[in-house]
Amino acid sequence: MMKHKKKVLVIGLDCAPPELIFEQWREELPNIRRVMDRGVWGRLESCVPAITVPAWSSMMASKDPGTLGFYGFRNRGDYSYQKQVLANALSVKTERVWDILSRAGKKVITIGVPQTYPPRPVNGIQVGCFLSPSTSNRERPYTYPASAMDEITGIVGDYLVDVPNFRTDDKAYLLRQVYTMTEKRFKLVKRWLLEKDWDFFMFVEMGTDRIHHGLWRFHDLTHRDYQVHPVYNNSIREYYRYIDEEIGQILELIDNDTTVFIVSDHGAKKMDGGICINEWLIREGYLTLQSYPETRTAIDTCEIDWSKTRVWGDGGYYARVFLNREGREPQGIVKSGEVAALCAELKAGLEAIVDPDGVNIGTRVFQPQEIYQRCNGVPPDLIVYFGDLYWRSVGSVGYNSIYTFENDIGPDDCNHAQYGIVIKHDPDKLEEPGGRELTGLQLMDIAPTILQQLQVSVPADMQGKGF
Structure with a gap:
């Protein structure tokens, strides 16, 4: 047959x-x-x-x-x-x-x-x-x-x-x-x-x-x-x-x-809301702007003072966080010996974020080298799931708050x-x-x-x- x-x-x-x-x-x-x-x-x-x-x-x-x-x-x-x-x-x-x-x-x-x-x-x-x-x-x-x-x-x-x-x-x-x-x-x-x-x-x-x-x-x-x-x-x-x-x-x-x-x-x-990753980094002293914008502005069009900036982030359904590393970024200031401690500090701070009512939202932070077999391309230094993905990451600044309930790239109901x-x-x-x-x-x-x-x-x- x-x-x-x-x-x-x-x-x-x-x-x-x-x-x-x-x-x-x-x-x-x-x-x-x-x-x-x-x-x-x-x-x-x-x-x-x-x-x-x-x-x-x-x-x-x-x-x-x-x-x-x-x-x-x-x-x-x-x-x-x-x-x-x-x-x-x-x-x-x-x-x-x-x-x-x-x-x-x-x-x-x-x-x-x-x-x-x-x-x-x-x-x-x-x-x-x-x-x-x-x-x-x-x-x-x-x-x-x-x-x-x-x-x-x-x-x-x-x-x-x-x-x-x-x-x-x-x-x-x-x-x-x-x-x-x-x-x-x-x-x-x-x-x-x-x-x-x-x-x-x-x-x-x-x-x-x-x-x-x-x-x-x-x-x-x-x-x-x-x-x-x-x-x-x-x-x-x-x-x-x-x-x-x-x-x-x-x-x-x-x-x-x-x-x-x-x-x-x-x-x-x-989606419960958005966490403004760069607003948080500014508030915590990791990111310094030459001047704070009067209107909501994408982070990549802002004047960043790289001589005083150790960390910046990106928006999306999750956050990508980057260290301004000496010898890697053009104006890097974070020394190699400081990287591990800074990542641990950021992880603890991000995972402690609460909602406007003071309730911890349950953020998860991943280090690429710990979850991937190898890291090709240009990986983020940290990947962040705000509220375990119930909150999105908003990269823009000008909110005067770490919280927003409007998406910076258009209406979006879910994560x-x-x-x-x-x-x-x-x-x-x-x-x-x-x-x-x-x-x-x-x-x-x-x-x-x-x-x-x-x-x-x-x-x-x-x-x-x-x-």
Whole structure:
């Protein structure tokens, strides 16, 4: 009897939290539940930091962010004070799953996987991610091969890699755009699943992330800005039901030799507010400005007195803290022998931060050299989860306070959470009815598991383990 060709389909839902899929709405998502009931599933621990870049590359390369050499979307390009670089596909210096499979002769298709712009040659098709600046520029195609651009236009019209301006107060616009983007993505996926030859097919839907950031305060009764609204209170729930219907249609299109993964890179949680990292550093005497701004001002446009500054920080869903080290930064003043004590002092001070009512918010501080195998690129000296990610980091100054309840980069209702999801159904492995919950899974375990499914040897430098 002829053995059928094993295939793998990976459905990525950026920011999808286990609390919604495994608990709150499990009975309302029959197609996702069907994959769970016939397979294995569990919470998937993200990397530190738990953010889209570097998380999806950490998942698909099975390497931690330090080894990858980027620690977020924006990274210091060198040890000067000015140079910032964006981490796109060119920043990824190691092979990811589709590169390894291409080399092994497997046919691959990826659609919208973060950090796949600019697209690279693969043995198949690669459609760029939300970092793609344009879907019409033929000089800088967002697909490999470039001819796939015309094919996509023929299938869905104007393809959306992301929701334009998703940080907006116009929630009706946001919802329309999320659905439009998602409908186009699933239409393309369903067509190519049927028409193309593939061994590995992966796509990532960004709509889950965008709808969380835009509408979480209408969803979460415990959110400090919770609002009652006839449409928006159920908008995230209805969107998940819609996603589940689309996944159901996909499951009808694949054969019994296809292993299905449903994964997310991290979860989501309410945002209680922002801690102004540089305001705190000024207050504590670590950071000195030539003059304090009259209006809210980005730290990189402020005049910093480097001769009196030992530490400065960066904003985002988490904080990056940098020491002004002698011999490393151009005007560094922190001596090598002072580094360990200063980091310990900063860690203690940051972890002692309280909310406006005097309650400790539960901040966690990480030292890169302690959590990564190695530290490539220009790592922060400390990574800070304010309030264990219930509070974001705000880098701007001019607040005259360490607290803010307005985001300095536009409206945002939620932060990321450390745990995402993984569901795997392998048709060759019969599980007990109801599926089997797994524990202890980490982001980097996904890539070796995919390679094992396709009987391709796992590179020795992958940090995760198959399951």
